[in-house]
Amino acid sequence: MSSEQSTSANAPARGARTRAARGASKPLGQWKVDGTEPLNANEQFKKESGGLEVRERIENIYAKEGFASIDPTDLHGRFRWWGLYTQRKPGIDGGRTATLEPHELEDEFFMLRVRIDGGQLTTEQLRVIGQISVDFGRGTADLTDRQNIQLHWIEVESMPEIWRRLESVGLGTTEACGDVPRVVLGSPVAGISEDELIDPTPQIEEITRRFIGDPELANLPRKFKSAITGHPSQDIVHEINDIAFVAVNHPEHGVGYDLWVGGALSTVPRLGERLGTWVAPDKVADVWHGVCQIFRDYGYRRLRNKARLKFLMGDWGPEKFRQVLETEYLGYALPDGPAPVRATGRGDHVGVHRQKDGRFYIGVTPVVGRVSGERLTELAEIIEEHGSTRLRTTPHQKLVILDIEEDRVEPLIARLDEIGLSARPSLIRRGTIACTGIEFCKLAIVDTKDTAMAAVADLEKRFAGEDLPAPMSLHINGCPNSCARIQTADIGLKGQLITDDDGNKVPGFQVHLGGGLASSDREEAGLGRTVRGLKVSADGIADYVERVSRRYADDRDGDE
Numbered sequence: 001m002s003s004e005q006s007t008s009a010n011a012p013a014r015g016a017r018t019r020a021a022r023g024a025s026k027p028l029g030q031w032k033v034d035g036t037e038p039l040n041a042n043e044q045f046k047k048e049s050g051g052l053e054v055r056e057r058i059e060n061i062y063a064k065e066g067f068a069s070i071d072p073t074d075l076h077g078r079f080r081w082w083g084l085y086t087q088r089k090p091g092i093d094g095g096r097t098a099t100l101e102p103h104e105l106e107d108e109f110f111m112l113r114v115r116i117d118g119g120q121l122t123t124e125q126l127r128v129i130g131q132i133s134v135d136f137g138r139g140t141a142d143l144t145d146r147q148n149i150q151l152h153w154i155e156v157e158s159m160p161e162i163w164r165r166l167e168s169v170g171l172g173t174t175e176a177c178g179d180v181p182r183v184v185l186g187s188p189v190a191g192i193s194e195d196e197l198i199d200p201t202p203q204i205e206e207i208t209r210r211f212i213g214d215p216e217l218a219n220l221p222r223k224f225k226s227a228i229t230g231h232p233s234q235d236i237v238h239e240i241n242d243i244a245f246v247a248v249n250h251p252e253h254g255v256g257y258d259l260w261v262g263g264a265l266s267t268v269p270r271l272g273e274r275l276g277t278w279v280a281p282d283k284v285a286d287v288w289h290g291v292c293q294i295f296r297d298y299g300y301r302r303l304r305n306k307a308r309l310k311f312l313m314g315d316w317g318p319e320k321f322r323q324v325l326e327t328e329y330l331g332y333a334l335p336d337g338p339a340p341v342r343a344t345g346r347g348d349h350v351g352v353h354r355q356k357d358g359r360f361y362i363g364v365t366p367v368v369g370r371v372s373g374e375r376l377t378e379l380a381e382i383i384e385e386h387g388s389t390r391l392r393t394t395p396h397q398k399l400v401i402l403d404i405e406e407d408r409v410e411p412l413i414a415r416l417d418e419i420g421l422s423a424r425p426s427l428i429r430r431g432t433i434a435c436t437g438i439e440f441c442k443l444a445i446v447d448t449k450d451t452a453m454a455a456v457a458d459l460e461k462r463f464a465g466e467d468l469p470a471p472m473s474l475h476i477n478g479c480p481n482s483c484a485r486i487q488t489a490d491i492g493l494k495g496q497l498i499t500d501d502d503g504n505k506v507p508g509f510q511v512h513l514g515g516g517l518a519s520s521d522r523e524e525a526g527l528g529r530t531v532r533g534l535k536v537s538a539d540g541i542a543d544y545v546e547r548v549s550r551r552y553a554d555d556r557d558g559d560e
């Protein structure tokens with residue numbers, strides 16, 4: 001996608017957010033412009049005590065004295081810096097989400113996000129996560145669409161032991177949530193794919209080693225999402241990250257990265273923009289640091305819903321952003337660079353693929369990322385029985401198992417099928433992802449995981465023996481936020497209560513249509529459009545998807 005194309009996709013959002021239109025007289029909370037005086041409650045608590053500092057209190061006070069002893073500001077603020085959110089109390093319907101206070105919605109249990117930078121895991125690490133889930137999380141485990149694994153039902157008393165176990169195998173939860181640099185997405189086939197341009201693992205490792213847990217970067221205006229890929233499928237949804245590096249081959253300088261900045265979804269979606277630079281592999285960490293510092297120093301801190309980096313990019317544009325990066329932070333000019341060529345293949349890596357060393361990697365999919373602690377420990381055993389110790393999580397709620405010898409591929413696929421991980425899934429199962437939803441999320445209005453699993457099962461029956469006419473992405477969110485990237489799917493469903501034919505409020509979804517990113521093998525990335533007034537009930541999803549698919553099959557042009 002060219003810079004021009006990305007600009008045009010973002011044009012309405014930028015026009016709506018000029019500084020003049022918002023009123024230039026009010027300070028925006030930019031530290032370098034307006035000073036560091038906190039302008040909202042979140043900024044205040046971060047100034048008083050940083051999120052990283054709460055770990056000591058969890059270990060020494062809260063884990064010993066229990067949930068009731070937790071300071072409310074730690075509970076609803078700083079805990080996130082260590083991957084902890086309180087989860088939703090069971091039985092509170094979506095109609096009450098907006099009317100209850102946060103403490104009335106929350107349980108005394110936590111969701112815990114385990115950070116997996118680059119999605120790179122060993123079977124030993126997988127077994128540890130699975131056992132933590134069994135021992136402390138009632139066996140729950142979800143693969144997230146940011147390559148993390150999320151557990152539920154965690155009690156604060158368990159956290160010291162959970163950290164001990166995770167850290168003993170090189171994992172952790174540092175800055176898994178909060179106003180910080182979150183997990184760094186990385187190509188799930190880094191270092192093994194036959195056709196990758198460059199292995200981004202050294203860059204991911206340098207960024208995490210130098211900057212994750214750095215107090216200097218632990219108070220950003222909001223979250224800061226990063227992604228790096230060297231694979232031609234552009235498999236890390238780079239257009240919707242605050243910063244992304246996509247491998248390109250520069251005619252003079254060779255293989256390096258094209259730099260993208262300012263992408264994010266939520267309720268005001270915006271695709272990232274190219275700065276038009278080429279970044280040498282050994283400069284990636286420094287450039288990442290520069291962009292992160294710009295966000296810290298110039299990002300907007302007055303209103304939290306206007307704080308993501310995309311709003312600064314919307315006001316500055318890529319030229320000014322690049323100039324500030326080069327002159328104020330790097331101290332040198334970056335070379336101009338080419339745009340990535342069109343992505344090839346689907347970036348979810350499902351199926352069997354040859355590695356550069358002649359062995360194979362196998363991408364498998366559970367339904368909507370749902371697994372369990374028992375399943376993860378079983379999976380570790382199965383992978384080892386088939387001669388490997390490595391796997392990856394993906395930004396598509398899938399798993400990729402590495403280093404399988406040719407004669408073990410089919411036996412492994414058959415064994416994985418037995419535990420619900422399919423290497424040859426139906427197109428609908430392959431293309432469906434769902435966020436956490438009402439089961440655990442305090443912001444949710446409707447259920448997502450069970451609803452999506454039921455719709456996938458129903459559609460697999462309806463299309464038995466024929467499958468969908470073409471790959472289709474179906475992304476399901478439980479509220480207007482966009483944790484499951486609804487604006488980037490062929491069909492995106494945004495959870496809300498809708499009125500049924502009898503006038504009752506029932507769980508349903510607003511439909512968005514026609515979104516997609518480079519990794520879904522589209523000519524150009526684009527955000528889906530809300531189809532005004534088009535809503536489906538939770539139990540009408542299968543009907544709707546079938547109708548759209550069959551109509552598309554009938555009306556499409558050639559092999560469109």
Ligand code: SF4
Pocket residue numbers: 435436437438441442443444445477478479480481482483484
């Ligand atoms: Fe929760 Fe809404 Fe995000 Fe889903 S989209 S996980 S319901 S905040």
